[in-house]
Amino acid sequence: QVQLVESGGGLVQAGGSLSLSCAASGLIFSRYTMTWFRQPPGKEREFVASISWHGANIYYSDSVKGRFTISRDLAKSTVYLQMRSLASEDTAIYYCAAGYQAAITVAPEDYRIWGQGTQVTVSS
Secondary structure, three states: OOEEEEEOOEEEEOOOOEEEEEEEEOOOHHHEEEEEEEEOOOOOOEEEEEEOOOOOOEEEOOOOOOOEEEEEEHHHOEEEEEEOOOOHHHOEEEEEEEEEOOOOOOOHHHOOEEOOOEEEEEEO
């Protein structure tokens, strides 16, 4: 059974750092584009960062570019999101999603495989 499990969320002070992980199982990880989304309180789910299935392309939203880094470990079937210089606007539930051999897309509706999410709260 296909499963994505996020971890690493928590409470952090503004200006701090946090690292999220998303462990995949039940799929051939190297064939999936992996994407991080987030959903702030009371808002729509939004694109954060993505790494293409072949690893050649990485894309960030403007709001996190230069502060967040997406990476993956094929041996561990895990994608990571390193976050630094966190601000209150980064408070959200963070989700990872997988798209089979997909081009990078920022639309949540383009992804069918999702994790359960992990809460990130940044205190000011």
